[in-house]
Amino acid sequence: MQTVLVIEDEQDLAELIAFHLEKEGFHPVVVADGLAGLNEARNNPPQLILLDLMLPGMMGTEVLRILKGAEKTAAVPVVVLTAKGEEIDRVVGFELGADDYVVKPFSVRELMLRVRAVLRRNGEAPKPSQMALGPLTIDTEQHLVTVDGEEVQLTSTEYKLLMNLAERPGRVQSREHLLQTVWGYNYIGDTRTVDTHLTRLRSKLGAAGDMIKTVRGFGYKMEQ
Structure with missing residues (x-):
């Protein structure tokens, strides 16, 4: 420690x-x-x-x-x-x-x-085994996501998107940045891919999905 x-x-x-x-x-x-x-x-x-x-x-x-x-x-x-x-x-x-x-x-x-x-x-910083944002809890070791104690089934891509936003609360992530970090694109791809996945992610998270805010003309951010 x-x-x-x-x-x-x-x-x-x-x-x-x-x-x-x-x-x-x-x-x-x-x-x-x-x-x-x-x-x-x-x-x-x-x-x-x-x-x-x-x-x-x-x-x-x-x-x-x-x-x-x-x-x-x-x-x-x-x-x-x-x-x-x-x-x-x-x-x-x-x-x-x-x-x-x-x-x-x-x-x-x-x-x-x-x-x-x-x-x-x-040097390497320790990674917390759990992250909590409002009703949302993420177990980073088991890749387990819960909302108010209820497990939410996410795809690998949806989980990566959620982690990218949750690890940077309040910080706006551009669609291009999310494409590069989540999908691994080395070029500017179709940003509608990000919008589609974020829509599904919000839906799966229910009330906790409201913490993901759209920044018009730029991207997304996570807020409690």
């Missing part, structure tokens, strides 16, 4: 992040101030660090500078969490070695996707 060190002094936010990390298959370690976070990272290097910039004890920028300057922790990816959204703050974070930057307030779901994206760039 991969360890994610959360250095965040807002207790409610830290607990929320830890809860979702556990759901995603990670082992969260939470520390509330900069110096303690630095010591934890030095003594027990995690697979990834979520680092707030505004911290008691030692500022997050200083923690980041020291971590990236030390041989033992230089390779540990760091995602910076901060209320500072100005361009200069992002630039400073990246110059100090941050791998990604998330501005508060943020969607926890988006944060989990960022964590996985950073870990994929640095």
Whole structure:
């Protein structure tokens, strides 16, 4: 199990992040101030660090500078969490070695996707055995889809379409992108193929099918 060190002094936010990390298959370690976070990272290097910039004890920028300057922790990816959204703050974070930057307030779901994206760039991230979106549950190991506890029989293509949308909630997927990722086309095919399969998928999902939204003139997205 991969360890994610959360250095965040807002207790409610830290607990929320830890809860979702556990759901995603990670082992969260939470520390509330900069110096303690630095010591934890030095003594027990995690697979990834979520680092707030505004911290008691030692500022997050200083923690980041020291971590990236030390041989033992230089390779540990760091995602910076901060209320500072100005361009200069992002630039400073990246110059100090941050791998990604998330501005508060943020969607926890988006944060989990960022964590996985950073870990994929640095090695394989664990895949959750189940995904839950509203009444929809997907067991990724058994390829089992249920809506309100009732199993839904999907074809392989319908399952791939559903996973493509469910893994990127809120993100619009173009018809061309879906053709390439689901059907494996290396060219722009007939996008009506996507529309036909999405219509059948929505129908099979019943009420949960309403979470799949059409973005007129572009494609589809999944929303809770």
